[in-house]
Amino acid sequence: MAGGTVLKEVAKLLAGGSRSSDFLARYGGEEFVYLLPETDTGPALEMGDLLRRRIEKAVISFDGTKIPVTISTGVDTVKSGGDTPEDLFKRADAALYRAKENGRNRVEGPEDSES
Numbered sequence: 697m698a699g700g701t702v703l704k705e706v707a708k709l710l711a712g713g714s715r716s717s718d719f720l721a722r723y724g725g726e727e728f729v730y731l732l733p734e735t736d737t738g739p740a741l742e743m744g745d746l747l748r749r750r751i752e753k754a755v756i757s758f759d760g761t762k763i764p765v766t767i768s769t770g771v772d773t774v775k776s777g778g779d780t781p782e783d784l785f786k787r788a789d790a791a792l793y794r795a796k797e798n799g800r801n802r803v804e805g806p807e808d809s810e811s
Contacts, residue, residue, distance in 0.1 A: 698758040699726075702765055705756045710747055727792075729785075737773050737805055744769040744803035752801060766801035768792060773806070 703726065710728060711720050719731040730747075732740050748767050756763045770792025774784055787806065795804040 698761075698763060701758045702756055702763055705754065706751060706765060706767070709751050709754055713743070713747060713750065735773070737771065740771045740773060741803055741805045744771050748801065748803055768795035768800045769803040770795055771803060771805045 703722070707720070707722065707728070710730060714720060715732075717733045719729075719733075721729050723729045732743060735743070748769060751765055751767050754765065756765050770788045770790065772784055772787040772791055791804040791806065794807075795802045798804065
């Protein structure tokens with residue numbers, strides 16, 4: 697039950713910074729997809745870090761016990777010339793795993809950009 701509470705609170709925190717054009721969905725388990733239309737890599741990385749800090753600072757409690765929560769984020773952008781949704785998700789997922797491998801509670805972008 698605590699996990700469900702955490703997921704709901706994280707979803708609220710993520711949605712709280714959304715523009716009307718953004719799309720947020722739970723992707724499975726504890727993963728979310730956050731689509732930022734017409735957003736380049738730099739601003740997407742900044743948004744990921746803003747959300748990461750917001751969640752890290754949040755006070756989430758269950759049955760009177762504070763639950764520390766952090767997120768790891770993988771960011772990528774649509775490439776011109778026939779990029780498919782599957783291509784984008786594969787690259788973002790690879791960036792997410794780099795974030796986890798590099799210590800968690802961080803944002804990683806495309807391998808060819810600064811993050």
